[in-house]
Amino acid sequence: MGKIQEMEDDVTGEKEEESIMEYLRKQVPDWDDEVKCTARFKAFSGQRTDWEPLYVFWRDLILSVARHLHIFIIRPSQVNVWFDRGGLVPLCLDQVLLEMYAAGELLRNVGVADPASGWVSQIFRRVVNLGGLLRPSTQENLAEEYYIIPVLLKEKALQVVQALSESHWTASCVITWRKFQEISGGLKEAHAVLNHLCEHGKAKYLVINKKDLMEGVKVSLSARALSGTTSLDLDVLHLIWTVEKLEHQLNVIDQRWKRSRASAFASLKLGNKLVALTCAREMKLASLSREKCTALLNRVEEVLAVIADAEASKEVAEAIRIGTQAIKENGINYDEVELCLQELSECIESQKQIEEILGSNAAGAEIEDEDIEEELKELEMNFAEVPTQTSTEVDAVVAGAQETADALSESLSKLHLTHHARKDLEAEHAVESMGAMFKDGNREAVLS
Secondary structure (H helix, E strand, O other): OHHHHHHHHHHHHHHHHHHHHHHHHHHOOOOOOHHHHHHHOOOOOOOHHHHHHHHHHHHHHHHHHHHHOOOOEEOHHHHHHHOOEOOEOOOOHHHHHHHHHHOOOOEEHHHOOOOOOOHHHHHHHHHHHHHOOOOOOOHHHHOOOOEEOHHHHHHHHHHHHHHHHHHOOOOEEEEEHHHHHHHHOOHHHHHHHHHHHHHOOOEEEEEEEOOOEEEEEEEEOOOOOOOOOOHHHHHHHHHHHHHHHHHHHHHHHHHHHHHHHHHHHHHHHHOOHHHHHHHHHHHHHHHHHHHHHHHHHHHHHHHHHHHHHHHHHHHHHHHHHHHHHHHHHOOOOHHHHHHHHHHHHHHHHHHHHHHHHHHHHHHHOOOOHHHHHHHHHHHHHHHHHOOHHHHHHHHHHHHHHHHHHHHHHHHHHOOOOOHHHHHHHHHHHHHHHOHHHHHHHHHHHHHO
């Protein structure tokens, strides 16, 4: 097994080197130019102003390659491998990394506080970091440590929160430490991401010390920071941990059932009915165990669903409370809102009825061209006789209705209404868009 693993690692390493070399040629078109390569691979010399452009080139390229590989924790020896050209590596690379470290563009991984440790330990590490006591004194020490790239760590933390947001619809979520490691990409990565989120108030480390150690993380999925943890968070962690354990148990049972089934078939082919019968009994026991495990898993998932619904309802209640406060601040009461919405609904319904009547009349009537011409002439004569004041009054009535609708729209827009209220707003906008049609309809009614 050890040799096989080493062979797989070698193949993976070769593929990564090929990927990096292809990426470098795309990012730096003259990467294979011998003259320019010689100039880039030389050591720093002279004043800083002389080698500043070369430093910027290698710094940006290191960040670019790390982002391409989807990593944010590096080792100096690993970086040397990235830019190896037939055994030649940039002589200035160690100095570039030291400059990046001095500028805070690299963080020593051992200097990152573990959120799972006590608060005294975390404070001590921060004081040590501020004092520079963990900074390496030589290039040799620098090459022995893992380093974090802060800008890429921030990007990774955002990706983790985004991934959790896609599978949760609440303002925060609780996941197990194992799941957090999977999303982060590994143990070291998970510690770094958790530390970053905790420093910004976006995550909390959870732990339950019972028969089994249960570790988890509560992550904020909104712009707000976490206020703290509650007993419900620990209960949810316990339930989620149980779900993952039951799912793992189901996988083990399924694998055992498949092995027993394969052994039963093999025994039957060999004519060993006694062994086949034993395997069949194991299959039966595995099936019974799976039924019990599935039933328990379903019960736990139902409890989690109830809790999630309760949390969603709590957020809705909070939104309603904020909306109520906004209504009071804007001097609007529910009766006024309800009355205006009702009037709008009646207006829309009346307009629909008019359109239906006009549509049915147009479809059912057969009018001769001569009748149409005569009717048009009559309308023109009547229109000339109608005083302008009547038209002005109609315009005033319609304008008043428009102002009422506009005022209602402005007031409702301040309420931060939920999805259902926005539907009513859409109806209101529909009424406004039909204002011209409604105005013409009123004119015809007056003229008639």
